[in-house]
Amino acid sequence: MLYVPILRCKAGEKDALIQLKDDVKDKIVPLFEVAPDTISKFSDITRAWKSRKFYFDLHAALEIDNEKYFELIDKCIMDDVLSDMIPAVHVSDNSEKIAKVKEVSANGIAIRVTTNELSDPDFDFSFSDMLRENELSNCDLILDAQFINNDTLNTQIFVLKSTLSTIPNLASFRRIIIASGSIPDTLNVPKEELVSIQRFEKLLFENIRKALMPKGIEPIFSDYTISHYSYFEFIPGMQMSFKIRYAAENEYFIYKGLTLKKGGLKIDKVLEGCKAIIEKSGHFKGPDFSWGDTEIYDRYSGETTGPGNLQSWVSIDENHHITLMVNLLSNRS
Incomplete structure (x- = not known):
């Protein structure tokens, strides 16, 4: 695995995956993040990626209870893609959900931590509990800086390095994945002109990689591809x-x-x-x-x-x- 693109299960993303060359498909494991407007399309994208591994998570904007979440897991069983899925969990998830995920997953789990979650005053306590209760050799750790730009890059690097330095047995994780994205939530650029926006994902990743290499850890790169990490809600009448x-x-x-x-x-x-x-x-x-x-x-x-x-x-x-x-x-x- 070289790369984890974070995708929202939309039809355009499904077609992009279908059209990838096989040698490219062989080197990626997408993270399918189900958003409010794509929950009904989740099966479409997993069928398009059948017999290949993928991560599965819910976008923060999709607030559903355990019953609805388990229905999505059941869809994976019905679509015969459960054997390909690596479900992601968060420290905020309740014990019932985490237990269900561990029970059905044949590929272990991913523990996904966003820099927004790190600011929660209860994070350290909950995260420590999660690490104690899971076999790290069967867990992937996804550290997600979400949006980065020139103003936030150094802060995000510092936060991620500090977090990594406090995790015991860091090398015991199966994989460590570093995610971020540079596309702003609104493209306020002149129309009918070609403009460039600097990418910061590589700068953040290489900084974290240099910190991990002496520990014998080769992290995996992840990004939000051509989208902002936040949820975009289409409003009828909006001019696209x-x-x-x-x-x-x-x-x-x-x-x-x-x-x-x-x-x-x-x-x-x-x-x-x-x-x-x-x-x-x-x-x-x-x-x-x-x-x-x-x-x-x-x-x-x-x-x-x-x-x-x-x-x-x-x-x-x-x-x-x-x-x-x-x-x-x-x-x-």
């Missing part, structure tokens, strides 16, 4: 815009087009976005790099005349992003 979020090693290239109402998804407008990525970014990987890159290039060259829709552009951006991260991590020194 065509956009391309094209990842490079150290930045995201963003092309935000017009709203759909103003023709943002007309082929000539989509073509302008594809031209910007290919001709202006300086980081286009070529049509053979991934299915997503092929889709961009085919519109640029006129091979494809259909503009696609918002869902298909999520698939294109996501597919490129995951392929890029596997490529970068595979060639890491």
